[in-house]
Amino acid sequence: MTLSCIAVDDEPLALGLVCAFIEKTPFLQLVGRYSSAVEALQALITTPIDVIFLDIQMPDLTGLELARVLERSNRGAQTTRIIFTTAFDQFALDGFRVDALDYLLKPFNYEEFLRAASKARNYFELVQRPESSPVVAPQTIPIDPSDDYLFLKVEYQLVRVAYNDILYIEGLKDYVKVYRQSDTTKPLLSLTSLKTLEEKLPTKQFMRVHRSFIVALDRINAVTRNSVQIGQTMIPVSDQYKDVFGQFISRWL
Secondary structure, three states: OOEEEEEEOOOHHHHHHHHHHHHHOOOEEEEEEEOOHHHHHHHHHHOOOOEEEEOOOOOOOOHHHHHHHHHHHHOOOOOOEEEEEEOOHHHHHHHHHOOOOEEEEOOOOHHHHHHHHHHHHHHHHHHOOOOOOOOOOOOOOOOOOOOOEEEEEEOOEEEEEEHHHEEEEEEEOOEEEEEEOOOOOOOEEEOOOHHHHHHHOOOOOEEEEEOOEEEEHHHOOEEOOOEEEEOOEEEEOOHHHHHHHHHHHHHHO
16 A cells, blocks of 8 residues: 655755655655645645645644644545644644644654554555455454453553553543553543543442542542542542442441
8 A cells, every 4th residue: 555645844854854754665655745734735625645744833824723624624534644743742632633643753763754654554554444354353452341441542542551550530621641550650641531431431440529530449548528549649529429429438337
C-alpha cells in the first residue's frame, strides 16, 4: 500500500526535512509541499490525500484550524488523516480533539517519523480491508465483557489498564486522570468523560462518589462522613452520591 502525502510547514528547513523523510519512506508518496495551510486547503479541494504532515503554528490559518475544516469535510469517514509536526507540546490535547493520528514533537528523527508513518499505513490497511475478510482481533484487544481490564486512548495509543491496578479516577472537563497502583507519580491522561468510564467499569469494583471522582472500592483505606481515603489522598463524597455510598459502607459495620 502506498499513501499519498503532503507536508505543510511555514519554516523552510522543517518543511524540507519532512519532505526528505517522506521521500525516504517506501510506502509514502509526496504529492505536494506547502508553506501555508491556506495553500494546502486549496490543493485538498481537488486532490485526494491520505496523510497530511501538518505544522500547527502558522499565520493566516493554523494547523488546528485546517484540521477542524477537514474534520467537518470528512463527516466521520476519515478519508484524510493528520500527523501534527510541531515544536510545542501544549497542543497535544487539541490534537486529540481533532482526532489526529499522531503528534511529532520537533526536533524529531527519522525513526520517530517512521513510527508515525507506519501507524498511518496500519490505519489505512485496516479501513480498506474488504468486508468479506474478517478482522481477527489481536490478543491484546478486549473482546469479552468479562475481561478484567480496559483500554484507554493515551497520547495517540491504546493503553491496557487492569481494573485491579486502578486506585481512583479524576474527571477534568474534557479528559480524565487515571491513578494507578503501579505508578503513583504519573496518572494516565485520556480524552474521555468520567461518565463514559463509569459505564465501562464493573459496579462491584468501582463507585462514583463525586461528580469528579470514581474510586476503586477495594483500595479505600478509611472513610469519614464526607470523604474517603486512598493512600494519602482524601477524596470528597458529594451529597448526590452519599446514599449509595452509605449503603456500601453499611457492609463494613
